[in-house]
Amino acid sequence: MTVHGTGPVGRPRLAGRTALVLGGGHGPCGPDQSGGTVGIGFATATTFARHGAATVVVDRDPEAAARTVEEIRRCGGTGHAVVADATDPDQVEEAVAATLRLTGRLDVVHNNVGATRLGGPEELTLEQWRATLAVNLDSVFLSAQKTIPHLLRHGGAIVNVSSTASIRWTGYPYPAYAAAKAAVNQLTRSLAVQYADRGIRVNAILAGLIDTPLVYRQLSGGRAAADVRAERAALSPTGAMGSPYDIAHAALFLASDEAAYITGTLLPVDGGLHVRAA
Template identity: 45%
Template sequence: MSGRLQGRRAIVVGGGQTPGATTGNGRAVVLSFAREGAQVLVVDRDLDSAEESAELVRKEGGTATAHRADITVEDECAGILDAALAVLGHVDVLHNNVGVVPAGRTEDLGAQTWRQGFEVNLTSMWLTCKAVLPHMRQRRSGAIVNISSMAGLLAGGEAIAYTTSKAAVHAMTRSLALEYAPHGIRVNCIAPGMMDTPMGVDAPARAEGSSREDVAAKRAALVPMGHQGTCWDVANAALFLASQEAAFITGTVLAVDGGFTLTSRMS
């Protein structure tokens, strides 16, 4: 540990973990931030899962507190800031890591599925930013890191709700970055590619009735570097963007994808 976030206070939204799954992006970010000195408020819809992440931090000697919130509810997003101020004192970093994968061709996609994709992938992220930004603006300091997807950089006819909502996250990130740069606040986005995570591998394996190993091998074969990334690749990128090492970086969409978006389209 080098203390890259020493003394910093961070909110990690989606910092829990799917029960029984391998470590995902949210939990990896919680652990990485804490290992680099941050005090963390771990936010998740599943309080037990958030508490598991917080307990892992505490076992390593770090400081973390769990908080339950449904970020599709505006009042609960406001409550995240209240909880953070109560346990952390102030907020330096907001990390947004919640998403769903609405699938379906345009003609087959239901309006409710479309709306849910935007509600979870975009609107909820806007609500957490909206809740925390006045506090950061008052302090004239802050870093926001949004997790999106390579899907927002590619076309995907059978995943139109997903690709469109993720592209909207990129646009929102750039707009927030421009709006709040004069107030000392940086807003950036990470677009993960083929990652060996619960959402990337476990969920498709269950849906297809395939083994995890088969799905992972198929995904790895699509990546120019020859393998999938891991949650720690995403966490390392988030750590960089949240730290002072990225003090002059705002409004960027950082692809963490092993070169996938250079050669491919969504399938």
């Protein structure tokens, strides 16, 4: 396998480790999406695998999980697909157990499960509000609950995917999503301090305007992909959306020994969106 960007000693950053990527499946691009668009989970899982990790891809869609693993193996990496709903405690526990059966260890946990839902208090029902919190926040809590006992054996890293929407208005009316991601931030910080002296690092990435399939499924409002892309590019200080691999590379750093003294950090990967007033 060709490895791009090895660690400081010239070896893959995650060699010999197991990475569990929740929400790592790769769904098919629809006719209204750009042909090359992939999700953050796919980008991160394949990046971890390129850097030597045995990567366990968890997704509730078995075909999506299989697509990611197929790409990992095509490139010479080690990948396993596990089907689970990240909001179901029993299924998350089984996914962790499967990871240990398949690889014998657990070192890195990447929480990428999430979904947006447009609408404010006047539009959302209480059930929709709670469902948004469940997918974005409960999934992170359950992942921590089921993986931390195993990470405590020899240390490890948890990387959560949050959003710039957790700290700033980003142009979209989705307060349920923003509130859930803000809670992910504080959960990240709380866990980081609680387990700092026990060998577990916990950090979060605040993803900005990233070009992923989710954008065209959940935020387009039925508009053409080209129009959505142009609108989001205009919202970014850089004049362009970020790539899923921008998030994946940040996750790789936070998961690696290069970030050994970094915990409790909320790392914006958003082209400067978080420092712009409007």
